[in-house]
Amino acid sequence: MIPNEAKKRLIQIVGAENYDDTKAGRLVYSYDATPQFQSLPDAVVAPRNTQEVAEIAKICNEYRIPIVPRGSGTNLCAGTCPVEGGIVLLFKHMNRILEIDEENLTATVQPGVITLDLMRAVEEKGLFYPPDPGSMKISTIGGNISENSGGLRGLKYGVTRDYVLGLEVVLANGDVIRTGGKLAKDVAGYDLTRLLVGAEGTLGIVTEATLKLIPMPETKQTMLALYQDLEAAARSVSKIIANQIIPATLEFLDQPTLEVVEDYARIGLPTDVKAVLLIEQDGPKEVVERDMKKMADICRSEQAVSVELARSEEEAEALRTARRAALSALARLKPTTILEDATVPRSEIAKMVKAINEIAAKYQLKICTFGHAGDGNLHPTCPTDARNREEMERVEKAFEEIFAKAIELGGTITGEHGVGAMKAPYLEWKLGPAGIAAMKAIKQALDPNNIMNPGKVFAKSTRKRVVVTR
Amino acid sequence: MTTKTEQAHIQKAFQERMDEDELMNCMRCGFCLPSCPTYIESGQQETQSPRGRIALMKAVVDGLIEPDEEVERSLSLCLGCRACEQVCPSGVRYGHLLEEARDIIAQHKRMPLHVRLVRKLVFAGLFPYQERMRKATAFLGWYQRSGLRAIVRKTGLLRLLPASFRQMERVLPDVPTAKEMKNRPHRLNPDEPAKKRVAFFTGCLMDTMFMTTNDATMRLLQLAGCEVIIPPSQGCCGALHGHGGEKEMAKELAKRNIAAFEQLDVDYIVTNAGGCGAFLLEYDHLLKDDPEWCDRAAAFAAKIKDVSEVLVELEFHQLPLRVAPQTITYQDSCHLRNVMKTASAPRRLLRAIEGAEFREMKDADRCCGSAGIYNLVEPEMSMQILDYKMEMAKQTKATTIVTANPGCLLQMKLGIERAGLTESVRAVHIVDLLLEAAEGAQAVREEERIRQTS
Numbered sequence: 052m053i054p055n056e057a058k059k060r061l062i063q064i065v066g067a068e069n070y071d072d073t074k075a076g077r078l079v080y081s082y083d084a085t086p087q088f089q090s091l092p093d094a095v096v097a098p099r100n101t102q103e104v105a106e107i108a109k110i111c112n113e114y115r116i117p118i119v120p121r122g123s124g125t126n127l128c129a130g131t132c133p134v135e136g137g138i139v140l141l142f143k144h145m146n147r148i149l150e151i152d153e154e155n156l157t158a159t160v161q162p163g164v165i166t167l168d169l170m171r172a173v174e175e176k177g178l179f180y181p182p183d184p185g186s187m188k189i190s191t192i193g194g195n196i197s198e199n200s201g202g203l204r205g206l207k208y209g210v211t212r213d214y215v216l217g218l219e220v221v222l223a224n225g226d227v228i229r230t231g232g233k234l235a236k237d238v239a240g241y242d243l244t245r246l247l248v249g250a251e252g253t254l255g256i257v258t259e260a261t262l263k264l265i266p267m268p269e270t271k272q273t274m275l276a277l278y279q280d281l282e283a284a285a286r287s288v289s290k291i292i293a294n295q296i297i298p299a300t301l302e303f304l305d306q307p308t309l310e311v312v313e314d315y316a317r318i319g320l321p322t323d324v325k326a327v328l329l330i331e332q333d334g335p336k337e338v339v340e341r342d343m344k345k346m347a348d349i350c351r352s353e354q355a356v357s358v359e360l361a362r363s364e365e366e367a368e369a370l371r372t373a374r375r376a377a378l379s380a381l382a383r384l385k386p387t388t389i390l391e392d393a394t395v396p397r398s399e400i401a402k403m404v405k406a407i408n409e410i411a412a413k414y415q416l417k418i419c420t421f422g423h424a425g426d427g428n429l430h431p432t433c434p435t436d437a438r439n440r441e442e443m444e445r446v447e448k449a450f451e452e453i454f455a456k457a458i459e460l461g462g463t464i465t466g467e468h469g470v471g472a473m474k475a476p477y478l479e480w481k482l483g484p485a486g487i488a489a490m491k492a493i494k495q496a497l498d499p500n501n502i503m504n505p506g507k508v509f510a511k512s513t514r515k516r517v518v519v520t521r
Numbered sequence: 522m523t524t525k526t527e528q529a530h531i532q533k534a535f536q537e538r539m540d541e542d543e544l545m546n547c548m549r550c551g552f553c554l555p556s557c558p559t560y561i562e563s564g565q566q567e568t569q570s571p572r573g574r575i576a577l578m579k580a581v582v583d584g585l586i587e588p589d590e591e592v593e594r595s596l597s598l599c600l601g602c603r604a605c606e607q608v609c610p611s612g613v614r615y616g617h618l619l620e621e622a623r624d625i626i627a628q629h630k631r632m633p634l635h636v637r638l639v640r641k642l643v644f645a646g647l648f649p650y651q652e653r654m655r656k657a658t659a660f661l662g663w664y665q666r667s668g669l670r671a672i673v674r675k676t677g678l679l680r681l682l683p684a685s686f687r688q689m690e691r692v693l694p695d696v697p698t699a700k701e702m703k704n705r706p707h708r709l710n711p712d713e714p715a716k717k718r719v720a721f722f723t724g725c726l727m728d729t730m731f732m733t734t735n736d737a738t739m740r741l742l743q744l745a746g747c748e749v750i751i752p753p754s755q756g757c758c759g760a761l762h763g764h765g766g767e768k769e770m771a772k773e774l775a776k777r778n779i780a781a782f783e784q785l786d787v788d789y790i791v792t793n794a795g796g797c798g799a800f801l802l803e804y805d806h807l808l809k810d811d812p813e814w815c816d817r818a819a820a821f822a823a824k825i826k827d828v829s830e831v832l833v834e835l836e837f838h839q840l841p842l843r844v845a846p847q848t849i850t851y852q853d854s855c856h857l858r859n860v861m862k863t864a865s866a867p868r869r870l871l872r873a874i875e876g877a878e879f880r881e882m883k884d885a886d887r888c889c890g891s892a893g894i895y896n897l898v899e900p901e902m903s904m905q906i907l908d909y910k911m912e913m914a915k916q917t918k919a920t921t922i923v924t925a926n927p928g929c930l931l932q933m934k935l936g937i938e939r940a941g942l943t944e945s946v947r948a949v950h951i952v953d954l955l956l957e958a959a960e961g962a963q964a965v966r967e968e969e970r971i972r973q974t975s
Contacts, residue, residue, distance in 0.1 A: 074586045075568055078576060078580050079573035083549065084549045123551050188552065188555055315610050315612065379548055380610040382547075382610070382611035386542055387545065
């Protein structure tokens with residue numbers, strides 16, 4: 052509950068029209084795209100500028116009211132689910148592209164800008180902002196920064212972190228700090244920019260960002276390689292990397308995923324093969340053609356039954372769009388869709404795919420796998436039904452085994468979705484107790500009252516580690 | 522306003538009737554948000570988005586919240602355009618959820634007396650009876666022609682009506698007389714040997730207020746080589762009832778239409794109004810729990826096709842079509858596009874017209890704000906959406922805005938009027954423009970023939 056006094060002061064700051072504590076108004080911000088997480092905030096507040104955000108932080112700090120900054124609520128780790136109540140902070144008024152600097156190749160934006168809108172705006176100037184999360188049509192830059200979102204192009208171009216040069220951040224005590232800047236080099240002090248990217252709103256509130264842009268690649272080609280053997284497809288991925296080719300995109304989809312995606316997109320995807328690799332390369336024409344040919348040869352040498360180039364940009368775009376819809380399309384199969392993003396070193400992709408299938412069989416579950424195979428980031432997804440308690444237990448056990456296996460292979464529990472509330476109980480598996488303690492020390496220093504998105508990243512208790520003997 | 526008791530009844534009915542699997546099918550990915558006109562126009566309010574509305578419906582079922590005023594407000598501000606279904610990777614049938622929720626609320630809420638009376642008059646007393654529709658239209662015609670309209674407009678009597686009704690009065694078409702509406706055809710022969718035998722669904726408003734558009738539709742079908750059957754026992758499709766929370770009445774109308782058409786041996790049942798066509802197409806869903814009717818409804822629905830699809834199939838666009846030089850653009854009918862999945866056929870037909878330069882309008886697939894009677898009951902949001910639409914239309918510099926549904930047509934006319942473009946821009950139903958083009962080409966041929974023989 053928000054004390055009356057605090058409510059009054061918050062309304063004074065943002066205006067009554069930007070403060071909503073009606074039941075319906077709160078309910079629609081009680082969730083994000085993560086299944087099985089829902090919790091009502093006490094109020095929803097939409098500030099109009101940094102100053103207002105800072106004043107809100109001060110009040111919340113004084114009254115110990117949790118603040119959950121939220122973009123479009125598309126994250127998959129319950130990062131924006133207000134698990135401890137408090138206020139959900141919206142950025143619908145702070146959604147302007149402030150500047151596209153063509154001399155320094157940077158863009159300065161407010162957090163509420165939609166990712167795709169930014170991409171389009173810079174593309175008009177021949178520039179390129181590569182991070183392209185699946186939800187880019189609606190996700191916001193603020194959300195991307197807080198979750199350090201990846202995407203299809205991560206393998207060659209990196210993730211959101213690699214494009215954030217500077218931030219304006221409101222801290223828990225209401226201080227406004229600026230980190231980094233339009234600088235290619237900057238070693239003045241701790242790299243707070245990197246710390247805050249992916250901090251999931253637990254250390255501060257991003258109110259402005261300066262992003263790096265790069266020149267638009269000259270050309271692009273897209274191809275589809277089809278396989279009757281899942282592991283052969285995975286082996287091709289590792290082999291392409293081992294051959295020192297870094298494609299712009301190297302995506303993996305298995306048969307069940309292909310079926311649902313085709314059911315949604317209807318673009319003529321093959322559904323009679325066991326796996327597909329969606330491969331793209333961009334850059335100068337000669338390089339692209341040479342790389343595509345080399346990769347096609349590698350795929351064929353690994354028993355790809357067919358390797359075909361997209362005939363047009365429309366066809367290529369349809370393939371990419373279809374791939375981005377994979378997760379939501381999988382939701383067609385069953386009422387609940389549990390998705391993970393275990394990530395392993397790229398050389399271990401085939402082993403991971405094999406392990407996922409064995410684990411699925413062991414727990415008698417259907418697990419569909421797709422993902423950014425080229426960067427080792429897989430999305431094993433289990434269509435299930437939250438109402439079926441017994442099955443849900445098996446799902447949980449299976450995913451615990453998948454996490455454990457990923458770590459065993461030198462990987463991580465989450466490659467791009469974040470820890471949030473969902474994976475907090477497993478974080479220690481990856482970091483160890485000392486790693487957790489170091490992170491907690493940072494959190495404690497910047498947010499002593501624990502008002503910044505509480506209940507995320509750090510769990511009240513860690514899950515008992517599963518021992519994988521295989 | 523609903524009382525606590527009403528809310529309790531609504532909640533119980535939600536728990537009994539809402540399709541829980543469908544509600545759970547929404548995985549809240551948010552892909553629908555950018556497609557939702559009310560989400561955009563409300564400045565990104567989640568309560569005004571499909572994801573938010575589904576969450577609210579589910580929360581009522583789960584007992585997390587009561588179906589209070591805000592919930593009701595959120596549901597009633599939805600246009601029902603179903604653009605969200607098109608982009609939903611999970612395939613959530615949002616339209617069905619909305620319809621059920623609205624029906625539950627309408628059935629359990631005690632509305633003010635005047636609303637109840639108007640609803641009864643319109644839903645039960647007028648639309649189901651084609652003869653009464655004719656009389657009402659004839660009365661409107663008398664109003665328009667007798668000079669009464671001029672007096673009413675002059676004296677400012679219309680100011681007694683809400684602004685939205687007043688504006689609507691201005692854009693209503695000149696309607697046919699009672700005499701003209703009598704003796705409608707029951708069967709028409711094709712101009713050439715029949716390629717297809719089709720039945721024509723005339724609709725209630727389309728066969729009265731928009732009778733000339735119906736005539737043009739039948740004429741086009743003849744030109745394209747169709748034998749056209751028009752069963753006289755058909756009537757209103759029930760869409761207005763279905764979307765307005767009168768599902769039971771909609772079912773009765775559906776049964777009447779199924780019975781009227783099912784004995785006919787035809788290839789297609791042709792419609793020329795996206796709103797009606799989409800509702801007819803989903804009769805199988807409407808009657809899914811009625812064992813006597815569900816299969817018959819499915820057989821009926823399988824034959825529904827929009828006139829533009831039939832014309833393209835019969836290669837009507839290969840015939841000579843010509844109009845005076847002009848720029849045209851096309852505003853999708855939401856239900857034609859999102860439910861009947863007809864989007865390319867109308868464009869193909871329009872592109873085939875000589876003299877007309879077709880320019881695609883930005884966001885042509887976004888609702889124009891007409892949405893059945895939405896523009897009358899939610900004028901503020903409707904006009905906000907319409908003004909955006911007119912901005913986009915203006916950018917194309919089109920002098921003719923083409924639509925494929927009577928509601929959209931009136932709304933575009935209203936938009937033209939609001940934008941002060943009545944002198945330079947017109948709105949037409951696609952079949953009217955196509956007939957104009959077919960006759961235009963015919964006239965040119967005639968001229969050439971006369972010139973050659975003389």
